Amino acid sequence: DTGVSQNPRHxxxxxxxxxxxxxxxxxxxxxxxxxxxxLGQGPxxxxxxQNEAQLEKSRLLSDRFSAERxxxxxxxxxxxxxxQGDSAMYLCxxxxxxxxxxxxxxxxxxxxxxxxx
Amino acid sequence: xxKITQPISMDSYEGQEVNxxxxxxxxxxxxxxxxYQQFPSQGPRFIIQGYKTxxxxxxxxxxxxxxxxxxxxxxxxVSLSDxxxxxxxxxxxxxxxxxxxxxxxxxxxxxx
Numbered sequence: 001d002t003g004v005s006q007n008p009r010h011x012x013x014x015x016x017x018x019x020x021x022x023x024x025x026x027x028x029x030x031x032x033x034x035x036x037x038x039l040g041q042g043p044x045x046x047x048x049x050q051n052e053a054q055l056e057k058s059r060l061l062s063d064r065f066s067a068e069r070x071x072x073x074x075x076x077x078x079x080x081x082x083x084q085g086d087s088a089m090y091l092c093x094x095x096x097x098x099x100x101x102x103x104x105x106x107x108x109x110x111x112x113x114x115x116x117x
Numbered sequence: 118x119x120k121i122t123q124p125i126s127m128d129s130y131e132g133q134e135v136n137x138x139x140x141x142x143x144x145x146x147x148x149x150x151x152x153y154q155q156f157p158s159q160g161p162r163f164i165i166q167g168y169k170t171x172x173x174x175x176x177x178x179x180x181x182x183x184x185x186x187x188x189x190x191x192x193x194x195v196s197l198s199d200x201x202x203x204x205x206x207x208x209x210x211x212x213x214x215x216x217x218x219x220x221x222x223x224x225x226x227x228x229x
Contacts, residue, residue, distance in 0.1 A: 031210070
């Protein structure tokens with residue numbers, strides 16, 4: 001296993017278009033996280049999944065943002081009607097957690113850099 | 118959400134020990150502290166994680182005082198390849214509040 005992968009690595013789109021990013025976690029990792037990182041800032045937590053269940057999505061930036069993990073494996077993050085302010089690096093991470101609230105170590109993918117013109 | 122602060126930048130020379138601090142005054146009981154290294158155009162890379170006292174692995178040590186309001190990442194004998202941005206991450210998932218907050222980041226420059 002080569003770690004968390006993300007596709008595409010770069011995406012350039014025009015304002016108003018929809019974009020979708022894919023994340024493939026480390027095999028057998030049951031948690032998957034999405035973050036946004038703007039230039040010079042630390043990553044900002046957006047949402048996470050435990051298997052196929054999305055357990056936290058209040059941090060998604062607006063209703064234009066949505067994420068899915070339909071079979072508990074890969075995940076997609078979609079941004080509808082993109083705006084220039086959506087330009088950022090979108091990071092995915094995964095972890096393997098045992099039962100109830102135990103600490104987990106997140107392993108990050110290389111990110112997808114989005115540029116909205 | 119409370120801000121987690123780090124020094125903006127630090128300089129060091131090869132072979133020296135570097136200590137980077139993170140201030141997290143509002144840390145919650147369930148929160149863990151994790152440190153990551155990030156190179157340009159790459160995702161963060163895990164360094165070390167802890168809850169209290171001291172943790173050591175093959176690349177770093179993490180010191181957390183009893184009040185847990187701060188933490189210090191210690192890198193022994195840095196090399197040029199350690200030039201990167203270092204982030205602390207504070208939070209916990211699966212407890213009463215799902216919270217993950219990255220610090221402001223510290224840019225470490227190592228000189229020969």
